[in-house]
Amino acid sequence: MFYAVKQAGKLMWQELGLSPADMRGIASAFCAEMKQGLAGGPSSLPMLPAYLGKPGGREEGTYAALDFGGTNVRVLLVRLAEGNYEILRKTTFPLKDAAAGYDLTRAAVDGGELFSFISRKIGELVGTSQRYRLGFTFSFTCEHQGLDKAVLLNWSKEIETSGVEGRDVGMLLREALRREKIDNVSLAAIVNDTTATLLTGAFAERACDMAGILGTGYNVCYTEPNNPWTKEEMIVNIEAGAFAQAPRGRYDLLLDKQSERPGEHLLEKMVSGRYLGELVRLILLDLHQRDLLFRCENLSRFIDKGALPTEELGLVLAHAERNGFLNNVKLGDKWGCLQITEADYAVLRQVCRDVRDRSARLAAAAFAGVLLRIDPQLDRRHLIAVDGSLYEKLPGYAVALKKALGELLGENKEKVSLRLTKDGSGIGAAIAAATSQTLF
Ligand code: BGC
Numbered sequence: 001m002f003y004a005v006k007q008a009g010k011l012m013w014q015e016l017g018l019s020p021a022d023m024r025g026i027a028s029a030f031c032a033e034m035k036q037g038l039a040g041g042p043s044s045l046p047m048l049p050a051y052l053g054k055p056g057g058r059e060e061g062t063y064a065a066l067d068f069g070g071t072n073v074r075v076l077l078v079r080l081a082e083g084n085y086e087i088l089r090k091t092t093f094p095l096k097d098a099a100a101g102y103d104l105t106r107a108a109v110d111g112g113e114l115f116s117f118i119s120r121k122i123g124e125l126v127g128t129s130q131r132y133r134l135g136f137t138f139s140f141t142c143e144h145q146g147l148d149k150a151v152l153l154n155w156s157k158e159i160e161t162s163g164v165e166g167r168d169v170g171m172l173l174r175e176a177l178r179r180e181k182i183d184n185v186s187l188a189a190i191v192n193d194t195t196a197t198l199l200t201g202a203f204a205e206r207a208c209d210m211a212g213i214l215g216t217g218y219n220v221c222y223t224e225p226n227n228p229w230t231k232e233e234m235i236v237n238i239e240a241g242a243f244a245q246a247p248r249g250r251y252d253l254l255l256d257k258q259s260e261r262p263g264e265h266l267l268e269k270m271v272s273g274r275y276l277g278e279l280v281r282l283i284l285l286d287l288h289q290r291d292l293l294f295r296c297e298n299l300s301r302f303i304d305k306g307a308l309p310t311e312e313l314g315l316v317l318a319h320a321e322r323n324g325f326l327n328n329v330k331l332g333d334k335w336g337c338l339q340i341t342e343a344d345y346a347v348l349r350q351v352c353r354d355v356r357d358r359s360a361r362l363a364a365a366a367f368a369g370v371l372l373r374i375d376p377q378l379d380r381r382h383l384i385a386v387d388g389s390l391y392e393k394l395p396g397y398a399v400a401l402k403k404a405l406g407e408l409l410g411e412n413k414e415k416v417s418l419r420l421t422k423d424g425s426g427i428g429a430a431i432a433a434a435t436s437q438t439l440f
Contacts, residue, residue, distance in 0.1 A: 004292045008347045011287075015249035016358040020407045022247070023365040027408065029245040030369025034238065038228055044244035044266075050195045050235040051147045052435060054202040054209070054223060057083050059434035064132040064185055066122060066173075067426045069139035069193050070157045070216045071095045071105055073118060075125045077132070078430035083203070085427050091125050095159075104161060111164035115176035123182040131184045133436075135429030138169050139193035139217060141239050147436055150190040156241070157217050157274055158260050189432035192237045193387070194221035196428025199235075201385025201421050203431050208383040210370055211424070214363060214397070215388025217241065218272035222370045240366050241268025251282045258305055267366070271359045273390045277310035283351050284308075293347050294340065301335045310394070316352045317395040357400045359390070364404035371409075371416065378412040385421035392420060 018026075030045075037047035059080050067074040076090040095114070096103035104114045126132055140157075142150035148170045155165060164172065170190050177185055191199070194211045198221055201208035210222040220240040227234040244266045248256075255278055256262050256269055269275045281302050287293035302308060340348075367384060375382065390397050398418070406413040 002343075004343050005346045005350070007290075008287055008292045009350055011292075012283075012350060012354045015251060015283075016354045018358060018361045018365075023361055023368070023404065023408055026246055026362065026365035027368035027372060030240075030243060030366050031372040033243065033245065034369065034373050037238075038224070038236075040228070044242050046141060046143075046153070046237075046239040046242060048142065048192075048237040048239060049144055049227060049229050050191060050221070050237055051144050052189070052191065052195065052199070052235050052432060053233045054206070054235070055199055055431050055435050057203055057206070059203070059431055061434055062088065062130075062132070063188075063430035063433040064122065064126050064134040065137070065426045065429035065433070066118065066134060067137045067193070067196075067429060068118070069137065069425055071159070073121070074426055075118075075122050076426045076430070077126065078427055080203075080430060080434055085200075085203070085430070087423065087426070089125055090426070091121060093121055105159045107160040107162050109161050111161055111167065111172055112176065112179075114161050114164070115169075115172045116180055119173070119176040119180040119182055122177070122185060123180060126182075126185060128184060131186070133188040133433045134185050135196075135431070135433035135436075136170070136173060136187060136190045137193050137196045137425045137429040137432075138190055139213070139219075139425065141242070142169065142190070142192065144190070147189045147432075148187055154261070154264065156261075156265050156268065160260065189429070189436040191429060191432045192219070192221065193217075193425040193428075194219045195235050195237055196426075196432065197221075197385045197387045197421050197424030198223070199428040199431040199435070200424040201383060201419065203427075205383055207381050208385050208419075209374065210367065210382060211385040211387075211421070212240075212363065212367065212391075213388045213425075214271070214273075214359075214386060214391040214401075216272060216274045218268045218363070218388075220366055220370060222374060225374065238370070241265045241272065243267040243366065246270060246362055246365075251279055251286070254282050255279055267362065271362050273310045273388070273394070275310075276355055276359060276390075277308040277313050278306060279355050280313050280351055281308035283355070284348070287347060287351070294344050310390075313352050313355070314394050316348055317356060319349075353396070356394060356397055357404075360397055360400035361404040364401055364408060367405060367416075368408040378409065378415050380415070382416045384416065384418045385424060386418050387421050387424040392422070 037043035198211035
């Protein structure tokens with residue numbers, strides 16, 4: 001038993017381990033790439049301007065918000081008043097639903113069809129009796145050419161709908177609203193979900209100057225005091241998931257090779273919820289082949305790409321936290337593995353923890369990289385607004401992130417806090433729509 005556990009542990013450290021010195025190296029490389037990207041030099045970090053600064057906190061009114069962050073889309077009506085927000089109505093709908101027989105994320109589907117579908121949902125939620133300005137959170141890599149004009153550079157999160165890349169998603173939405181005869185809604189602002197989360201965090205507390213999404217996708221934004229576009233304070237969407245300097249191991253290379261877009265969004269493939277389950281699956285198959293795991297089992301359950309969703313990693317981790325035996329949760333039955341031994345369980349637990357912790361340590365290193373850029377001596381207090389299912393729901397993730405950030409910041413660690421900012425993408429879209437009124 002102990003041989004397998006020890007060998008697997010060794011291999012995991014080689015493949016996934018990050019010491020504090022490794023994290024510091026990643027943080028300075030991240031900061032260097034930020035500077036290069038801002039200066040328009042060669043960099044894996046796109047550094048995209050948001051054309052918005054922090055909100056004043058006094059924005060008021062009722063706004064429609066569209067939150068398109070992945071395969072689940074939300075439409076909300078949000079009221080802002082006296083520094084508070086309230087969600088008056090909301091609806092969530094999937095872009096693919098096998099039972100209902102549609103999938104709007106395939107390359108065979110055209111962007112017009114996708115945005116018409118979304119527009120009809122907007123119409124259903126807002127009704128016809130009032131006019132609304134709409135804030136649109138679109139959580140993909142876009143080049144903003146103004147606050148309501150954002151050209152999709154490339155899809156991520158395995159979405160492939162055609163006729164959207166290279167086009168202004170604001171225009172696509174406006175055209176669709178017109179086609180669907182929804183004329184009481186006007187698009188006011190388009191923001192990335194990190195920007196929306198920062199707006200929400202800063203609406204409540206001025207010290208908030210960074211935001212991170214740790215969910216299906218991964219990204220970071222911050223307020224750049226001296227941006228090259230307007231020379232004023234502006235939120236910059238780093239597209240941190242595109243960072244290409246983090247050390248990758250053999251499982252990362254394998255995962256990237258079989259992904260929809262090899263060579264792109266490399267850090268996202270090591271950090272985000274879209275990929276962590278897949279990483280664990282590849283590791284389990286390899287450990288099985290090396291005779292270190294599930295020796296009595298045939299692993300047919302894990303053969304196919306995507307066969308292990310990140311939520312199942314959450315099940316193992318939830319149990320690991322309570323130190324239970326895997327069969328107690330019937331995960332063995334679920335996976336068709338009937339003879340899981342205690343050694344198997346120990347290895348499995350270790351793999352899930354190591355994959356989770358590496359993700360958190362990489363995310364901490366990227367945050368530290370941003371701090372190196374905006375306040376290298378840590379003279380001020382910083383609040384990082386964080387949203388996303390990994391951070392909110394994966395057992396042990398938030399703790400691992402805080403611990404890693406603490407290791408990086410040392411005695412200054414009290415100056416930087418992380419705050420879960422739920423619904424930041426939706427609320428932030430409304431704040432962006434409100435802020436935009438004061439801009440023109
Ligand atoms: C997208 C980002 C987004 C992040 C989090 C990434 O795949 O490229 O724009 O902020 O996911 O949703």
